Amino acid sequence: MTDLAPRSSPRASVRRHAIRDGVPLALGVLPFALVIGATIGSSDVDPIAALLGSILIFAGAAQLTAVELVDTGAAIPVIVFTCLLINARFVLYSARMASWFGAEPLRRRLALSAFVVDQSFLAAERRFAIDELDARERRSYFFTLGLFLWAVWVSAQVLGLLAGNRLPEGVGLELAAPLVFVGLLSLSLKDGRSWLVAGVAATVTLLASGAPLHAAVPIGTLAGIATGGATSEGRERTARRRPARSPSGRGAREKAGAPGPQPGSGGPAA
Amino acid sequence: MTTWIAILAVGAGSYAFRSGPLVLVAERGLRPQLQRMLGFVGPAVLGAILVSSLFVSGGSATWPGVASLAAVVVAFVAVRRTGNVAHALLAGLPVFWVVTPLVG
Numbered sequence: 281m282t283d284l285a286p287r288s289s290p291r292a293s294v295r296r297h298a299i300r301d302g303v304p305l306a307l308g309v310l311p312f313a314l315v316i317g318a319t320i321g322s323s324d325v326d327p328i329a330a331l332l333g334s335i336l337i338f339a340g341a342a343q344l345t346a347v348e349l350v351d352t353g354a355a356i357p358v359i360v361f362t363c364l365l366i367n368a369r370f371v372l373y374s375a376r377m378a379s380w381f382g383a384e385p386l387r388r389r390l391a392l393s394a395f396v397v398d399q400s401f402l403a404a405e406r407r408f409a410i411d412e413l414d415a416r417e418r419r420s421y422f423f424t425l426g427l428f429l430w431a432v433w434v435s436a437q438v439l440g441l442l443a444g445n446r447l448p449e450g451v452g453l454e455l456a457a458p459l460v461f462v463g464l465l466s467l468s469l470k471d472g473r474s475w476l477v478a479g480v481a482a483t484v485t486l487l488a489s490g491a492p493l494h495a496a497v498p499i500g501t502l503a504g505i506a507t508g509g510a511t512s513e514g515r516e517r518t519a520r521r522r523p524a525r526s527p528s529g530r531g532a533r534e535k536a537g538a539p540g541p542q543p544g545s546g547g548p549a550a
Numbered sequence: 551m552t553t554w555i556a557i558l559a560v561g562a563g564s565y566a567f568r569s570g571p572l573v574l575v576a577e578r579g580l581r582p583q584l585q586r587m588l589g590f591v592g593p594a595v596l597g598a599i600l601v602s603s604l605f606v607s608g609g610s611a612t613w614p615g616v617a618s619l620a621a622v623v624v625a626f627v628a629v630r631r632t633g634n635v636a637h638a639l640l641a642g643l644p645v646f647w648v649v650t651p652l653v654g
C-alpha cells in the first residue's frame with residue numbers, strides 16, 4: 281500500500297488508492313469466488329438463489345457453507361445458525377468501525393455496513409492508520425473499496441458458475457486467499473502484543489478445530505482479543521500504580537499516552 | 551424453497567451483524583476498555599482465519615503440505631519487507647508452483 285497525501289488529497293485520489301489497495305485483495309478473493317460459483321453449478325441448489333447469496337451474504341465461508349448444507353438437506357435453523365456463527369466476526373468489525381464512521385448520519389452508516397468484509401475492514405484499518413483522512417475521505421475510501429470487492433466477488437461467482445468444472449487444478453487457486461490473509465497479517469504485526477494476540481488466536485483456533493458448527497474461528501478470535509485486552513489491562517494497572525510513587529515520571533506519561541490501540545489510530549491490527 | 555429461505559435469513563442476519571454495532575454504538579458510545587480490545591480484532595481474526603484456512607479441513611486439523619507452507623512463509627516475509635499485500639501473491643504462488651513438483 282502506498283501512502284496518501286494527507287488531507288489535501290481530493291476524493292478522486294482517495295478512490296484511486298482504494299482501488300489500488302483493492303486489486304491484490306480482489307486477486308485473493310477471485311479464486312475463492314470462482315470455486316464457490318463452480319460448487320453452486322455442481323450442486324442441486326437453485327443457482328439463482330445461491331447467486332443471490334453472493335449479493336446478500338457477501339462472505340465466502342458462510343455462503344459456501346450455506347450451499348453445502350442446503351445441498352445435504354440440512355434443516356433451515358441449522359443452516360442459518362451455522363452461517364451466522366461463521367459471520368459473527370462482523371459484529372466486531374462493525375463495532376470497531378464506529379470509531380471511523382460513528383459521526384455519519386444513520387442512512388450512511390447503514391449503507392457503509394453493507395460492504396463490511398474481512399478484506400475491506402482490514403485494508404481500511406491499515407489505510408486509516410497510515411493516512412490522516414478526514415471523514416469524507418474515509419467514507420469515500422471505504423465505499424469505493426467495498427463496492428469494488430463486491431463487484432469482483434459477484435462477477436467471479438457468475439463466471440465460476442458458467443465455467444463449472446473447467447477451472448484449472450493444481451495451480452494453487454485455493455492458496456490465493458490464505459496468501460492475501462498472510463500478507464495482511466504480516467502488516468498487522470507491529471508490536472509484541474499484536475504477535476501475542478495473533479499467536480493465541482491461531483493456537484486456539486487449531487485446538488478448537490473439532491468444534492461443532494465451524495466455531496473454531498470465532499472461538500480463536502475471541503481468545504486472541506481477550507488476550508490483547510488482558511495485557512492492556514495489566515499495563516494500565518502498572519501505569520496507574522507508577523504515578524503514585526512518581527507523579528511526573530514515566531508512569532504518568534504512559535497513562536496519559538493510553539497503552540494499547542486507540543479508536544481511530546488503527547492500533548496493532550493495522 | 552429451502553434455499554431461498556436459508557439465503558434470505560443468512561443474508562438478513564449477516565447484515566444485522568454488520569450494521570448493528572455501527573448503528574447502536576455510534577448512538578450510545580463504547581467503553582474505553584472495549585474500544586481498546588477492538589483494536590486487536592485485526593491480528594486476532596487474521597491469525598484465526600489463516601490457521602483455519604491452512605490447517606483445518608472438514609472439522610479437524612490437517613497438514614497443508616510443504617509447498618503451501620513454503621509459499622505462506624515467503625509471502626509473509628515478502629510483504630513484511632515491502633509493505634505491499636500484492637507481493638504475497640507475486641512471491642507466494644511461484645514458490646508453490648516450484649516446490650510442489652519437488653516434494654511430489
